[in-house]
Amino acid sequence: MDSKLLSYILKRTLLTIVTIWLIITITFFVMNMIPGGPFLSEKAITQEVQDVLNAKYGLDKPLVVQYANYLKNLLHFDFGPSIKLRGREVIEVIMEGFQVSGKIGLMAAGIALVLGVSFGSIAAINRNKLIDNTIMVSTTAFVAMPSFVIGSFLLLLFCVYWQVLPSVGSEPGGLVLPVIALALYPTAYITRLTRSSMLDVLQQDYIRTANAKGVSYVLMIYKHALKNALIPVITYAGPMIAYILTGSLVVEKIFSVPGLGRQFINSITNRDYPLIMGTTIFLATLVVLMTLVSDLMYKVVDPRIDFS
């Protein structure tokens, strides 16, 4: 590993840490801008009770001290207690929701990768033929549909008209539709990405060389073309995770999945500030870390890339 690569990794990691810190800071101060504080919605609260509550949660101290405390607690993954869900820690709520959401998200990401790469390669190999055109038209359509439209249509088709799958995520088989709804957009995107990079690779000299020396077609596609065509797909991993996470907010609402996304929406409507802060920081950190990983992978996998 040369020093240029190392310094790139270092720079990129530092930038990520700054970003995460920035997210925490923005979240903290923005949340504190809300007038009245978190206990305002409680009805008929006396001044003494208010003071006690403030003291209990450390809200009577100056903002800077609160900020320092919050940062210190975050280092121990302590997001504080939820205000609306009595007696529960924010981190518990997050972890509980994330188990469900993470499962759906991983499945969706896996499906999107496998299907997207396959469809993209098939389209590129059969360029300008019927199958390529079909794939391109349908991916163009799917890329233009917001996640809530895709989710709603799936719900209509499978739960209302055909009634073959449950519309509630907690029932058995209920996760099928949320996973499909989440996977469609990234699948379409990866298909287009793979197709264009595959078309590029197929015109390279080394493919002609492989052809000339009599490598079998299947072997050439797998070993020579696909390997190189997949490099741009790696960069999409970060944005894809981000899409799946935010998409799950909508999809979980549509299919009533008890995941992190629905918890987040609920915390927004309930104005449960510690939970909003905790979830935002958790999700944002996840996205930023995934972007870092995919960026680094990209640079490591393709040695031709210039680091300057």
Added chain:
Amino acid sequence: MADNKLDKKVKLYTKPFSFHVNVDSFLPATEEEKRQQILLRESTSFWKDGFHRLWKNKVAMTCVFVLAIIILSVIFIPMVWPYTYDDQLGVNQGYPVDSSYNNLRPLEYGQTELDLIASGESVFPHLFGTDAAGRDYFIRVIYGTRVSLSVGLFASLIVLVIGTIYGSVAGYVGGKVDLFMMRVVDIIYSLPDLLVIILLSVVFNQLFKDALSGTILASLGANMISIFIVFGLLYWVGMARLIRGQILSLKEQDYVLAARSIGASHSRIIRKHLLPNSISVIIISTALQIPSAIFTESFLSFIGLGVAAPMPSLGSLASLALSGVFSYSYRLIIPALFISFIVLSLNLLGDGLRDAFDPKMKA
């Protein structure tokens, strides 16, 4: 005449190596020389050339047509339509609420309207029926499209202005300033945008709610304002990066040096020389920014952070329709189709603009 000129030439061209200015060069052009200057074909301008290419692109022109129809109808239909987006048809001053107007199916009529029809009068039909509160659904969809489109347009304008200014300053000044400005861009770029938008919408909604009441902006709602603010804060970075890259390569060109040597100010060089030359990048990325803004707005409206009720947006219409999806599925399908068509046509139009205006695409 010709002989006369030839004589002059011979006479003047006597000392080839002297330092005297060769007066021959300053003689009036002959007819033949003038004829050489006539162009075979009229030179085409950047815009003419680009629109010519766009005109020939069938897909893009279809999208322009679809968008034109949509835009014209969201502007003019509300002027002539007999119902408004917040008019609860079953509610009349001095009468009990007429619930026969709620949840009408397409082309059905409410009780008093049926009476009117029975007495021989004509009543304007409810094309898409009415919603749960007895509001004409067609006009709500039209208003929702209006909101979504204008959010897309204004948000892209904000992005365009901020991104262009920031990017051109960073690219033009260069050096440490550029390095610092681009670090800021890198950090903002890596923020997960939707999460930050959600966060800021929650907060701005609380902050602006009281300040807004009574002003014109109130009908838009605090959420809309915060969407614009967030676009202003976050989404310009992509544009800034693009513009900076353009300016960086363009500022080394000779015409910039020429402009500087005759004393043009920095802002004049940016405005008159650098930005017009990066116009293709600006057009293309602005066009592609609009659908992404519409996506974001509909997403936020869908999770309940968009425009303030009763003002509809396509996202909030879909969200409301979800609760009655088993009986009134068309109420979900209509706004969903509208938004998909708009985004699809804008995407394809953006691709068409790229093909037409990107100099690298020219064969």
